[in-house]
Amino acid sequence: MPCFQVTEMKKRRQTKKTSRTVHSLANPPNSKSYKSTTISEVQTDLPARSLADWLPDEATALERQHTEAELRRLSTIVRNSNDAVTIQTILGEILAWNRGAELMYGYTEAEALGMNIQMLIPNDSRQEAVIFADRVAAGKTVDSFETNRLTKDGRTIHVWLTVTVLLDVSGKPEAIATTERDITPVKQAEETIRIQQAELAHMSRVHVVGEFAAAMAHELNQPLCAIGINAQAAQRMIDANLPMTEVKEALSDILENVGRATRVVQGLKDQLRSCEPEYSTLDINEVVSGIAPIAEALGRCENANVVYCLDDSLQPVFGDRIQLQQVLLNLIRNALDAMVASQSIRREIFIETNKCEDGVATVSVRDCGVGIPDDVAEHIFEPFFTTKPEGMGMGLAICSSIITAHRGRFWASQNTDCGCTFHFSLPCNLEACQS
Amino acid sequence: MNVQPTAFIVDDDLSVRRAIQRLASSVGLKVETHGSAQEFLDSYSPSNPGCLVLDVRMPGLSGLDLQDELNARGITIPVVFMSGHGDVPMSVRAMKAGAVDFISKPFNDQVLLDAIQHALAQDQKSREAMAELSEILHRIDHLTPREREVFALVVSGKLNKQIAYQLGTSEKTVKVHRGRVMHKMQADSLAELVLLAQAAGLCKPKVQSE
Numbered sequence: 001m002p003c004f005q006v007t008e009m010k011k012r013r014q015t016k017k018t019s020r021t022v023h024s025l026a027n028p029p030n031s032k033s034y035k036s037t038t039i040s041e042v043q044t045d046l047p048a049r050s051l052a053d054w055l056p057d058e059a060t061a062l063e064r065q066h067t068e069a070e071l072r073r074l075s076t077i078v079r080n081s082n083d084a085v086t087i088q089t090i091l092g093e094i095l096a097w098n099r100g101a102e103l104m105y106g107y108t109e110a111e112a113l114g115m116n117i118q119m120l121i122p123n124d125s126r127q128e129a130v131i132f133a134d135r136v137a138a139g140k141t142v143d144s145f146e147t148n149r150l151t152k153d154g155r156t157i158h159v160w161l162t163v164t165v166l167l168d169v170s171g172k173p174e175a176i177a178t179t180e181r182d183i184t185p186v187k188q189a190e191e192t193i194r195i196q197q198a199e200l201a202h203m204s205r206v207h208v209v210g211e212f213a214a215a216m217a218h219e220l221n222q223p224l225c226a227i228g229i230n231a232q233a234a235q236r237m238i239d240a241n242l243p244m245t246e247v248k249e250a251l252s253d254i255l256e257n258v259g260r261a262t263r264v265v266q267g268l269k270d271q272l273r274s275c276e277p278e279y280s281t282l283d284i285n286e287v288v289s290g291i292a293p294i295a296e297a298l299g300r301c302e303n304a305n306v307v308y309c310l311d312d313s314l315q316p317v318f319g320d321r322i323q324l325q326q327v328l329l330n331l332i333r334n335a336l337d338a339m340v341a342s343q344s345i346r347r348e349i350f351i352e353t354n355k356c357e358d359g360v361a362t363v364s365v366r367d368c369g370v371g372i373p374d375d376v377a378e379h380i381f382e383p384f385f386t387t388k389p390e391g392m393g394m395g396l397a398i399c400s401s402i403i404t405a406h407r408g409r410f411w412a413s414q415n416t417d418c419g420c421t422f423h424f425s426l427p428c429n430l431e432a433c434q435s
Numbered sequence: 436m437n438v439q440p441t442a443f444i445v446d447d448d449l450s451v452r453r454a455i456q457r458l459a460s461s462v463g464l465k466v467e468t469h470g471s472a473q474e475f476l477d478s479y480s481p482s483n484p485g486c487l488v489l490d491v492r493m494p495g496l497s498g499l500d501l502q503d504e505l506n507a508r509g510i511t512i513p514v515v516f517m518s519g520h521g522d523v524p525m526s527v528r529a530m531k532a533g534a535v536d537f538i539s540k541p542f543n544d545q546v547l548l549d550a551i552q553h554a555l556a557q558d559q560k561s562r563e564a565m566a567e568l569s570e571i572l573h574r575i576d577h578l579t580p581r582e583r584e585v586f587a588l589v590v591s592g593k594l595n596k597q598i599a600y601q602l603g604t605s606e607k608t609v610k611v612h613r614g615r616v617m618h619k620m621q622a623d624s625l626a627e628l629v630l631l632a633q634a635a636g637l638c639k640p641k642v643q644s645e
Contacts, residue, residue, distance in 0.1 A: 217519070218492070218519040221519035221540045221541060222448045222450065222451055222519060222540070223450065224540075224541045225451055225454070225519070225540040225541035225542070226448070226450035226451050226453070226454040227541075228541045228542070228543075228544075229451070229454035229455060229457070229458050229541075229542075229544060229547070230453075230454045230457060230458075232458060232543075232544035233454065233457040233458040233461050233544070236458070236461040236462065236544075237461050240461065242461065246457075249457075250454075250457055253450060253453060253454065253457075256450065257450050260450070299494070300447075300492060300493075300494060301492065303492070303493070303494050303495065303497060304494065305494055347494075
């Protein structure tokens with residue numbers, strides 16, 4: 001065994017407690033005392049030998065020198081690594097702690113060596129650690145994974161953890177070597193981008209809802225009007241001693257219209273809701289029908305009909321309901337603009353949900369508008385590209401970023417008769433999405 | 436006119452339609468509702484007295500489109516517009532095209548009922564005027580060509596002598612024709628005859644009354 005480095009004397013003394021051997025990786029000794037350390041120690045119960053056996057012959061001495069040089073190199077790599085490198089027993093007692101670990105966690109080697117690795121695991125990652133420990137104990141391999149660790153000063157950091165199981169001579173797991181890379185800055189950058197994307201989407205929603213204000217006022221007016229007239233009619237009926245059944249009908253119509261107004265207000269409130277996306281399992285048809293009150297109000301303003309064709313055999317998707325509805329509203333608004341611009345007599349928007357292939361749901365919004373000219377088609381998803389005088393050019397760019405964040409696909413196609421269709425597809429495979 | 440007039444309600448919104456029907460029925464009005472302008476056009480017969488309560492914005496044929504179509508067909512049913520938008524250019528256009536009233540949703544029940552009553556009264560008035568006109572035209576139809584010439588010259592203020600000269604006949608003959616015209620037109624005086632001629636659009640009053 002070339003990496004055998006403990007002096008024979010020492011080894012004899014330590015045969016019963018090698019598993020407790022302290023590996024000094026953070027502050028490696030100078031080359032003289034270096035001999036008393038080991039990186040990967042194989043425990044053996046050596047039989048007693050004669051004194052002469054302890055004196056190395058020349059060949060062994062050369063081999064030893066060679067091995068020592070090799071080990072110094074390896075040790076330097078481990079010692080100077082910015083990644084934390086630690087070794088712990090199966091029970092989590094820390095046996096080795098390099099300088100990267102000192103810098104990352106804030107515990108000196110001396111402090112760490114008396115500790116259990118549990119000290120570094122935040123409460124919400126405990127469960128994960130238990131599963132991980134069970135796998136190791138069962139001798140299963142563990143892939144590198146992302147997790148959280150606690151530092152000495154109480155910060156939670158994100159780490160990328162790689163695990164190597166060290167086996168004893170009988171092949172049983174003896175200790176665990178881990179390498180942790182601090183990916184907190186990467187995670188923070190990702191989080192910043194995510195928040196900015198969400199804020200942008202929110203801003204755009206608020207902007208769009210502002211544009212909808214007139215249509216929404218009208219949409220609320222209808223139920224308010226019905227409520228008012230019904231209430232006044234009911235009063236007149238009571239005054240005229242008309243049958244109570246008719247009064248009750250008026251009252252039930254009032255309630256129905258209160259519900260209708262509430263749905264409009266709720267739809268608007270949803271769109272104006274704070275920017276934090278909430279991902280959950282969604283029925284895509286329910287997402288589509290959720291915006292129906294707003295979509296129909298917009299359509300009514302332009303004398304257009306919104307027609308739905310929903311495939312009810314679709315599997316659920318994973319996403320943020322509001323952001324997906326935002327995409328739909330943007331597409332509906334574009335469709336209306338396109339039909340007004342084309343002055344087409346037929347003003348219909350078809351919203352369709354489909355299963356385009358296994359595990360993928362597609363939503364499409366088709367109009368009878370002007371369509372997309374070829375020279376424009378390649379730019380439509382670019383930010384700040386617009387063909388509308390008062391347009392910001394952010395609508396489709398934001399839709400595109402939302403669908404990309406949902407791991408979906410977003411594209412447009414020209415219709416054979418008139419107008420164009422925008423499509424987006426979302427994966428239905430929930431496990432894939434959630435990861 | 437014994438037929439009870441009908442308020443025709445045209446609104447694409449079922450709830451609003453039902454509410455207005457309920458309200459109008461509660462005060463004893465006869466109501467007929469339609470969900471679209473086309474549906475109304477398909478079923479409406481101009482001989483039915485009544486008025487039209489019309490939503491401005493509807494998918495397909497809008498309220499204003501329907502008003503234009505009725506005007507083009509020469510149908511003069513009074514129109515009360517309802518709108519949730521109530522923007523000025525739209526109401527100006529509607530009023531110019533002859534709308535009786537333009538009310539904003541949501542509205543007070545009395546506002547709508549008053550507008551309907553007003554429109555129904557206007558319809559009745561115009562139907563009476565139409566009936567009167569057709570009666571006058573009917574009487575004119577019974578005049579001989581010569582009597583019509585005399586009628587036209589009399590109401591334009593000519594003396595018998597002048598008429599006789601213009602028609603190349605005697606003053607006595609003109610007197611006979613004039614008597615027949617007065618009789619057939621059921622006019623007791625020259626003033627009455629002039630009014631009938633005005634009503635039939637044969638001559639215009641010199642001073643506008645309005």
